[in-house]
Amino acid sequence: MNPEETKPQKKSFKVQMLAARESAIIESVNRLLADKGFDAMTVDEVAAEVGIAKASLYKHFPSKEELACAAMVMAMQRAQAFIAQVPAEQAPLDKLKAVTRWTMTLKLQGQMPSLPSQNSSLRATLMGSKAYMDGLMEVSDALGGWIEQAQAQGSVNPSLPAVAVLYTLFARACDPVLEFLKMGEQHSDEQILDMVMSTCFDGLNAR
Amino acid sequence: MNPEETKPQKKSFKVQMLAARESAIIESVNRLLADKGFDAMTVDEVAAEVGIAKASLYKHFPSKEELACAAMVMAMQRAQAFIAQVPAEQAPLDKLKAVTRWTMTLKLQGQMPSLPSQNSSLRATLMGSKAYMDGLMEVSDALGGWIEQAQAQGSVNPSLPAVAVLYTLFARACDPVLEFLKMGEQHSDEQILDMVMSTCFDGLNAR
DNA sequence: GTCTATACTACGATAGAC
DNA sequence: GTCTATCGTAGTATAGAC
Incomplete structure (x- = not known):
């Protein structure tokens, strides 16, 4: 083997190992973030x-905030991947339902990282992260497009602002x-999903 | 004035001062809890x-948890007071809507203390507080009764478990x-309330 | 019951050897 | 890039004078 072959291979291997470790870190952060939230999660636990x-x-990561941010970016990328894989021939409403059900499935399985709803240091980091904001925007655009289509064809209430629908799904x-x-342990995960999907799209009122 | 009159008056005054101070404390805790949440709120800030x-x-309070607990108890008492004041002649569905709208109004005004959705030391304290649990149970019973009535007369979807409806309103x-x-600053508080009330009771689907 | 001052602990972050 | 050991700080809680 000449150096031209060996060196790139070695470097690629190193990079691969690094990436593997980092993705293992992010995976742990993701779990802890879903379990306890950003504030309660400690860096010692992650380590x-x-x-x-x-x-x-x-x-690997300069701060706890960047650690959580990386996990959020990965979650966003997963969402983008799921959205990209939704069959194009489905009705807009069905696409929205598919994505919503998928996110709730993740949440039920403890894989949905939960950021604090209140303002915190994490918010600032996320807002400053190009990767996160790009992902958020892409997801919002995709869902926003489906929402407008669904409203145009009358399957989603057209009198609601599209952004209100988007937030409600988020x-x-x-x-x-x-x-x-x-x-409560009275219902299976599937039943829970069905109920919340029903309240979300059909509302509490009888039809 | 003989001692029999003076002493009780003095004591009553003292007790009144103490109660006033404590309610001032609780009021501050309530605001901070609504603003930043339990974890981010510091005892220094409250003081x-x-x-x-x-x-x-x-x-006055033996721990930060008890401090927050007192605020939650007061919030629960306010809810009980509101519920007691809802006109009995209203339809069950309208009663539920009134309470839901009221809670969301408080939230919009920054007066709804928000406890961490994740498990924390606060959860344990709340669960162990008789005052809180009693209040929670009374509120749940009142709303639960209205929910069952509304389902019986077909104004709320009867195929949903009552407890799912209750949680959705909470x-x-x-x-x-x-x-x-x-x-977003695109809508007034009233418009926001109308929209969320609509998504909650009518759902996202067009009717 | 109020204060000032402080003990104690948890945690984010870093130094420095290897 | 990994470790052990440590720093600095923030924050809960308490001691003790008045």
């Missing part, structure tokens, strides 16, 4: 779960009703 | 806002959609 020293974590990803019903 | 020393706070008190729409 312990990944199995490395805390100082090593800080070689909010399902952190809906406390999901965990409350799960805690 | 500073009330205008007394931190150590004095701890003479969740409106901490709905992030309210603040998101408020941040």
Whole structure:
């Protein structure tokens, strides 16, 4: 093997290892963020779960905020991937329902990182992250387009501002009703999903 | 004045002062809890806002958790007071709507204390507080009764478990959609309330 | 019951050897 | 890039004088 082949391979291997470790870190952060939220999550916990020293974590990410931000970016990328995979031939309303159900499934499985609804240091970091904001915008644009189509064809209430519909769907990803019903242990995950989907799209009123 | 008259009056005055101070404390806690949440709220801030020393706070309440708990109990009592005042002749659905709209109004005005949705030390304290649990149960019973009546007469979807309806209404008190729409500054508080009431009871689908 | 001053702890972040 | 050890700070809670 000549150097021209060996060196790139070695470098690629190193980079791959680094990426693997970082994605393992992000995976742990994601779980902890879903479990306890940003404030309650400690950097020590993350380090312990990944199995490395805390100082090593800080070689990968400069702060706790950046750590959480990376997890949020990954979650956003997953959402983009799911959205891209929704069959184009489906009706706009069905596309919206598919995405909403998917996000709630993640939440029920404890894989949806939950950021604090209140203002915090994390908010600032997220707003300043190009990767996060780009992902958020792309997701918003995709859903916003479907919402407008659905309203145009009369399957979603056209008298609601599209942005209100968008926020309402986003909010399902952190809906406390999901965990409350799960805690009750009276219903399966599928039943819980069906109920919350029903209240979301059909409302509480009888039809 | 003989001692039999003077002493009770003095004591009553003292007690009244104490109660006034404590209610001032609780009021501050309520605001801070609504603004930043339990974790981000510091005891120093509470003391500073009330205008007394931190150590004095701890003479009134034994811990930060008890402080927040007292605020939650007061919020629950307010809810009970509102519920008791709802006209009995109204239809069950209208009663539910009135309470829901009232809670969301409080939230929009920054007067609804928000506890962490995740598990925390506060949860344990609340669960162990008889005053809080009694209030919660009374509110739940009142709303639960109205929900069953509304379902019986077909104004609320009878195929939903009553408890799912109850949780869905409770969740409106901490709905992030309210603040998101408020941040957008495109709509008045009344318009925001109308929109969220619509999505809650009528759903997103067109009718 | 109010204050000032302080003890104690948890946690984010860093230094420095390897 | 990994570790051990440590710093600095923020924040809950308490001691003790008045």
